[in-house]
Amino acid sequence: MQLTTLRPVFEHAGPYVTVHADVGRTDEHGLDRLDAICTTARHALEHRGVDPDRIALVEERLREQPGMAGEANRTIVLAEDDVVLDETLPGPSGWGEEIEVAALPELGPWLLAADGGCRFAVVLADREGADVEVYDVPGGPPTARDELHGETRDISKVAPGDWAQKQYQRRAENVWHGNAELVAQRVRELVDEHDLRFVALAGDERARSEIGHILDDPMIRPVTAGGRGAGASREALDEELERLVAEYAAHDVADLMQRMERGLATGSGVAAGAEAVLEALARAEVEAVVADVRAAHDQTVDPHDYPGLALPAGAADAGPLPLDDVLLAAAAMTGAECVSLPEDRMDGEPVRALLRWDMAD
Numbered sequence: 001m002q003l004t005t006l007r008p009v010f011e012h013a014g015p016y017v018t019v020h021a022d023v024g025r026t027d028e029h030g031l032d033r034l035d036a037i038c039t040t041a042r043h044a045l046e047h048r049g050v051d052p053d054r055i056a057l058v059e060e061r062l063r064e065q066p067g068m069a070g071e072a073n074r075t076i077v078l079a080e081d082d083v084v085l086d087e088t089l090p091g092p093s094g095w096g097e098e099i100e101v102a103a104l105p106e107l108g109p110w111l112l113a114a115d116g117g118c119r120f121a122v123v124l125a126d127r128e129g130a131d132v133e134v135y136d137v138p139g140g141p142p143t144a145r146d147e148l149h150g151e152t153r154d155i156s157k158v159a160p161g162d163w164a165q166k167q168y169q170r171r172a173e174n175v176w177h178g179n180a181e182l183v184a185q186r187v188r189e190l191v192d193e194h195d196l197r198f199v200a201l202a203g204d205e206r207a208r209s210e211i212g213h214i215l216d217d218p219m220i221r222p223v224t225a226g227g228r229g230a231g232a233s234r235e236a237l238d239e240e241l242e243r244l245v246a247e248y249a250a251h252d253v254a255d256l257m258q259r260m261e262r263g264l265a266t267g268s269g270v271a272a273g274a275e276a277v278l279e280a281l282a283r284a285e286v287e288a289v290v291a292d293v294r295a296a297h298d299q300t301v302d303p304h305d306y307p308g309l310a311l312p313a314g315a316a317d318a319g320p321l322p323l324d325d326v327l328l329a330a331a332a333m334t335g336a337e338c339v340s341l342p343e344d345r346m347d348g349e350p351v352r353a354l355l356r357w358d359m360a361d
Contacts, residue, residue: 001115001339003332005087009105010333012079013313016105017050019058020098023088024071037097038062044099054078061086067141075110089113090139103318104311104325108293108340111328115340116249118197119143121190122241123183124227125203125211127176130183134194138241144194148186150179180210187215197248200241202226256288256339259354271353274301274323280353281330282308288337288354289327295343295350296324310334327351 066072073093077085095109129148226237263270300320310333
């Protein structure tokens, strides 16, 4: 996945305070669990000598409403007395609670939660306009939202048999088309502004048809679930969005693995093993890092052994650090992607990289 969200994090100097915790409130015991998490975080950070004001800031963020129903996991990173990352993602973390103070933030749990997502838009259309929402993950809060209201005069056709029936029907169809043009134009703008992977087009059947015809783009994915009106099923729409995101994620992983297999077969364009990948990252040669994040977290590496590795101030001389933290930082700072896959999908090799170019060529 793209690490655009993380790039600003590494523009700050450490040490970093990282807290990763499940914050969903799925039952009546949710607040009790949150109290326990905050107590654990406070004691752990006090033990590490973190300033009380920074501890209070972490607790304040943890206690904020997650902004989504069901299970949710939150990653908070502080650096230079400021919050540099605060992101809540739906679902369980799959990693467990983490509280750390180190030269690099511990973002393996964030990657596992966020990996496989993609930025997309949902258009809930009717004949007057549409609600347009941009998401990073299904079920999460929208990162952008617009309500588009077009022309409403003569928007309804008259009953059959009226003496002016054809005239009013033509006017209504012109209004529908004009409103669809309004929505289509805003969708084009959002695609450019947010680098969207796809646009889910839901709502009124006639409006969907008009907007889809105007846009005429394969990234437009019509869905029958959901709508703009009261009573429309959001649950069914979210299930359809999850299916679409999973479809795109599976396609991306398959494409990446095919490219890696071709590179390994030809001996070009792929780095295999932690040492080779870190050397390639130091040359800003990497297009995408593929790693078993859990396995990489159990390994340490001294960044000082890889001159030129792009890391925040102080990290290069901090001594041995978890391999996954170094990989994520260097990838984000050089514009590379990062994908987490289990080791068994990479023939037992926990770290590989697809290269932009190959210095060995």
